[in-house]
Amino acid sequence: MIHLTFPDGSVREFAAGTTGRQVAEGISKSLAKKSVAMTLGGTLTDLSDPITADASIEIVTREDPRALELIRHDAAHVMAEAVQELFPGTQVTIGPVIENGFYYDFARPEPFTTEDLPKIEAKMREIITRNAHFTKEVWSREEAKRVFAAKGEAFKLELIDAIPAGQDLKIYKQGQWFDLCRGPHMASTGQIGSAFKLTKVAGAYWRGDSTKPMLTRIYGTAWHDQVELDAYLHMLEEAEKRDHRKLGREMDLFHFQEEGPGVVFWHSKGWSMFQELIAYMRRRLRPLGYQEVNAPQLLDKSLWETSGHWGWYKENMFAAQSAGDDTEDERVFAIKPMNCPGHVQIFKHGLKSYRDLPLRMAEFGAVHRYEPSGALHGLMRVRGFTQDDAHIFCTEEQMADECLKINDLILSTYADFGFGEVVVKLSTRPEKRVGSDAVWDHAEAVMMRVLKTIEEQSGGKIKTGILEGEGAFYGPKFEYTLRDAIGREWQCGTTQVDFNLPERFGAFYVDSDGTKKTPVMIHRAICGSMERFLGILIEHFAGHFPLWFAPVQVVVATITSEADGYAEAVVDKLRAAGLRAEVDLRNEKINYKVREHSVAKVPVILVCGKREAEEGTVNIRRLGSRDQVSATLDQALADLLAEATPPDLQRKLAAAA
């Protein structure tokens, strides 16, 4: 006999080998009907598994949040069955559950197209209606290999070989169809329900390895019910509406064109945001003891050989030479992909003393990297971008303190832009690296302490984690990931400790005892790339920027030409006070003007008609609201100015008051 503990704490006795389904039936017929799986000791398993030892048990019904994973996984199996039924000869490979759904990778000479999806989906619904039971068998390696080889499933053979010896080889069957799978699965295909949809086809490398064959992946999404599915599809539509590439065009912020893949043409309004962002960062850096520098765009290849970039980063670099037909100058220059070598040159210029450390060198550095063509994505991944870069030359003792100072700067910057949820991850030594294990041990220990402090200081608000083996080859690093308004995560900031570059360039400082010492170099970026950060901001705010950041803050719109003179006086006054304001005197109806500027996402429309001109007032309409407020021009100006003050300056004003 065995003893099973139920969620309510009760303990009941069962015969050893009782299955989860029998347990559920013992409780009630309706529970048995609704149940899709069980947890034993907290682990999700098949209802059909015989229970052989004492354990805590919980019957999982289809409504349970934990069932969603099973719904998706089962849907993947059913999709694979549907595909093999419709397209005989297609090999199946792997089909895991992912966020919001599932996919399955298939090998077939002819790739699938989007037109195939409805057919596959219809077949899936047919299979689900058959409601075949999922059954599990444990096969021997030899048998499994024989059966899959006979079916022509070459990829499955590879998977079987990859399963560690001693681990059971499980086969799940639904009707005639079966697949190698670690499970668990629900009771039958009917429990998948109908709230699923196949979303896209894409290529994917076998085992995620670009040297291996390309398979066809079909993605699907699956949910408990239609309401959840609809909500998800709606969310996708909303995300599409705030796509920064779309908004960039609609709001006239920037464009790309064929001659410049991955490089941005910033239009006036977009550039205004770009400059506002840089101005903000500059104001933040100044009181923190940073010095801003500017290193050349183009440097002789030899310098990049010294830095090591020419050796291991060449594939990602652009090179330039004199283009003249008759030139005798054969020198090859590289367009900088990073600012660090330039900064080391500045550091090296003139003798540095330990008294100069920590030396914090910042640059809004434009860099160019030859990114793979398939990686380019709007502003998010470009070939020419501006980093809010800085390098801190310091001693090992100063390292931890500097990392914490950078952390403060990063977190407060994100907060000013409305990002409260931040994750900080420490990336540790990769396989390919420079420096002795002792140096890495020490650096990682320091960084680990810093990470702990970061978590403690935030009072638990900042989540932390470790990325094993993800560090740069020259040192460990912190990666800062923020979460936007619709829950997507973006890696932006980074702090990297570097024991390599200063030494390569022979950079040193004179220590208190008169000896030459090599400084530690900390690379850090907050926005990462200004372009990318702006892309994130556009999507985060869906174009509805806070007043201080909006490219056009105010439009003064007239109703009839009678108020033209007054409107011009108003806009002059707003501009003189430092606001980015435009005036709209066109011979158009006010409805038309309000619509147009609302669509353009201008935060404030000041309507000036005859009445306002006579009274010296303005009529204020805020974006997203139909309400209008009347105020005197002076009052409105004062209010707008206060609101348009960037958050860092507001803090400064508050501190002074």
Added chain:
RNA sequence: GCCGCUUUAGCUCAGCUGGUAGAGCACAUCAUUCGUAAUGAUGGGGUCACAGGUUCGAAUCCUGUAAGCGGCACCA
């Protein structure tokens, strides 16, 4: 870079199985002076991404190139 798809006016898109281009918005002109999300009329605008090929004839079919999109790989 790899797999698939796409590329027609500034934007969004239509153009069936080949017979040499069309809409809405935008733009310009004229009329309208109208109080909070589209006033009306008229007009201009396209070597159909680029280069080849098939054909009497190509936006349409084929090949290549480029860029973009969705993934994968990459992302110091």
